[in-house]
Amino acid sequence: xxxxxxxxxxxxxxxxVVGDVLSFSLLALLLHGLLHAIEEAKKNAKDLQKFKxxxxxxxxxxxxxxxxxxxxxxxxxVHKITGFSPLEIxxxxxxxxxxxxxxxxxxxxxxxxxxEKKPFVxxxxxxxxxxxIYTAETHVSPILDEKEGLLGFLAIExxxxxxxxxxxxxxxxxxxxxxxxxxxxxxxxxxxxxxxxGDAGAPNxxxxxxxxxIYRGDLRMVTLVNMxxxxxxxxxxxxxxxxxxxxxxxxxxxxxxDLEKPMEMKxxxxxxxxxxxxxxxNLDPVLTSVVFENILSNAIKYMNPGGAxxxxxxxxxxxxxxxxxxxxxxxxxxxxxxxxxKFFRAxxxxxxxxxxxxxxxxxxxxxxxxxxxxxxxxxxxxxxTTFYVEFSKEGMPKKExxxxxxxxxxxxxx
Amino acid sequence: xxxxxxxxxxxxxxxxxxxxxxxxxxxxEVYEAENGNEGLKAAKNKLPNLxxxxxxxxxxxxxxxxxxxxxxxxxxxxxxxxxxxxxxxxRILGAITKGEPAYYLIKSNTDIxxxxxxxxxxxxxx
Numbered sequence: 001x002x003x004x005x006x007x008x009x010x011x012x013x014x015x016x017v018v019g020d021v022l023s024f025s026l027l028a029l030l031l032h033g034l035l036h037a038i039e040e041a042k043k044n045a046k047d048l049q050k051f052k053x054x055x056x057x058x059x060x061x062x063x064x065x066x067x068x069x070x071x072x073x074x075x076x077x078v079h080k081i082t083g084f085s086p087l088e089i090x091x092x093x094x095x096x097x098x099x100x101x102x103x104x105x106x107x108x109x110x111x112x113x114x115x116e117k118k119p120f121v122x123x124x125x126x127x128x129x130x131x132x133i134y135t136a137e138t139h140v141s142p143i144l145d146e147k148e149g150l151l152g153f154l155a156i157e158x159x160x161x162x163x164x165x166x167x168x169x170x171x172x173x174x175x176x177x178x179x180x181x182x183x184x185x186x187x188x189x190x191x192x193x194x195x196x197x198g199d200a201g202a203p204n205x206x207x208x209x210x211x212x213x214i215y216r217g218d219l220r221m222v223t224l225v226n227m228x229x230x231x232x233x234x235x236x237x238x239x240x241x242x243x244x245x246x247x248x249x250x251x252x253x254x255x256x257x258d259l260e261k262p263m264e265m266k267x268x269x270x271x272x273x274x275x276x277x278x279x280x281x282n283l284d285p286v287l288t289s290v291v292f293e294n295i296l297s298n299a300i301k302y303m304n305p306g307g308a309x310x311x312x313x314x315x316x317x318x319x320x321x322x323x324x325x326x327x328x329x330x331x332x333x334x335x336x337x338x339x340x341x342k343f344f345r346a347x348x349x350x351x352x353x354x355x356x357x358x359x360x361x362x363x364x365x366x367x368x369x370x371x372x373x374x375x376x377x378x379x380x381x382x383x384x385t386t387f388y389v390e391f392s393k394e395g396m397p398k399k400e401x402x403x404x405x406x407x408x409x410x411x412x413x414x
Numbered sequence: 415x416x417x418x419x420x421x422x423x424x425x426x427x428x429x430x431x432x433x434x435x436x437x438x439x440x441x442x443e444v445y446e447a448e449n450g451n452e453g454l455k456a457a458k459n460k461l462p463n464l465x466x467x468x469x470x471x472x473x474x475x476x477x478x479x480x481x482x483x484x485x486x487x488x489x490x491x492x493x494x495x496x497x498x499x500x501x502x503x504x505r506i507l508g509a510i511t512k513g514e515p516a517y518y519l520i521k522s523n524t525d526i527x528x529x530x531x532x533x534x535x536x537x538x539x540x
Contacts, residue, residue, distance in 0.1 A: 179499065194436065403502065406520075
């Protein structure tokens with residue numbers, strides 16, 4: 001017994017020492033953990049500070065909101081761009097400088113970021129504190145936690161007023177230049193024509209051949225100039241839409257008549273089907289004719305001799321639907337989504353018809369969409385293409401503008 | 415031999431004017447003017463059967479010349495073909511709707527033989 005006491009007595013101080021060491025180690029560990037956490041927090045705070053410096057100094061306007069759109073952070077650029085001070089913004093929603101877009105825009109906006117929880121990208125028109133209107137490109141992203149719950153929104157806006165004014169200047173330049181080109185193009189055309197006609201003596205075979213090349217080259221330029229003028233008027237929004245009660249069959253018949261010669265030369269088999277119930281609709285005949293002329297002339301151009309062209313106009317579900325089918329080279333699947341882009345031409349089209357300018361469908365799509373219509377196509381490479389143009393019974397809305405678009409854009413050599 | 419009908423060409427671009435004269439002088443008696451002022455003087459002097467009228471001209475444009483022509487008793491019934499590169503903008507649409515005959519050709523989109531045919535048609539009242 002005494003030996004145990006002695007033994008414990010012997011070990012007790014060691015226990016104290018071990019205890020101290022243990023407690024000290026624990027303490028050390030705790031301290032270390034704490035210091036590490038503090039270091040982490042400091043580092044995070046430094047990172048956060050770095051991000052805050054970046055956000056504060058960004059030239060784009062950056063705003064963080066809660067899920068209801070209430071702003072709890074706005075960088076300096078928000079003040080610089082909108083004119084509102086942080087005090088006027090914090091606790092408010094972006095309606096402070098917005099709210100002037102049509103209702104449908106905001107509906108789509110909230111549906112995208114709140115219901116679908118997807119980022120929204122678009123152009124928005126806002127109003128500064130001094131009343132000045134400006135256009136911005138906006139990116140709004142929902143901030144989600146791991147469970148896809150909505151924490152808030154990050155909104156970035158960039159003032160694009162300058163970009164837009166540069167675009168305007170470009171379009172105005174194109175319009176001015178194209179207009180100036182018209183005079184010399186007429187001069188060349190007429191003298192080539194008069195020489196071909198023998199007005200200065202009968203030309204020999206070679207002279208006739210060369211003169212025809214000059215004449216055709218000139219017509220290509222005139223077509224391009226007409227199309228550039230139309231493109232610039234579309235981009236500047238200066239073209240007018242003058243709808244009047246129109247028999248769409250008459251417009252189509254005129255276009256078909258204009259394209260008689262090229263159809264004859266290529267021995268194209270034409271089939272025209274007009275439904276019996278086609279109503280008179282308020283359409284701008286010039287614009288409708290530009291649309292039909294372009295679609296039909298494309299169909300003819302991209303067909304081999306002997307091909308078949310089918311034109312049909314139907315009226316169903318209060319919609320006037322025109323379809324134009326060809327048995328031409330078709331549009332490759334991987335290029336179909338670019339067909340309406342400015343200057344775009346599909347590879348097989350470029351091979352078949354080297355001298356196209358790629359502007360026709362851009363013009364046609366702009367006209368149809370301005371007229372509250374729809375345009376689309378179905379196509380298979382090597383088989384053919386069908387274009388569809390749809391107008392509602394209400395027709396085209398009137399639009400004020402400086403000038404009409406050029407009617408017969410394409411100058412077809414006879 | 416029947417006397418040739420008289421055509422007055424009012425156009426500021428010299429090359430355009432000269433080309434038209436070249437084409438038309440075989441069949442018509444052709445007179446020229448390079449702006450609205452000169453055009454009015456020539457119209458009063460020569461009393462042409464038809465005027466080929468440009469719009470964009472210095473000193474006096476085609477619309478103004480046409481208005482003054484119509485206001486005069488010697489010019490109010492003169493036949494006019496508007497011949498311009500303007501694509502039917504406000505000025506022309508306004509002029510045409512005032513009851514002017516809608517004889518209107520776009521220079522760069524027209525062959526010169528089409529100009530000749532149009533002149534022939536208008537002169538024979540088609």
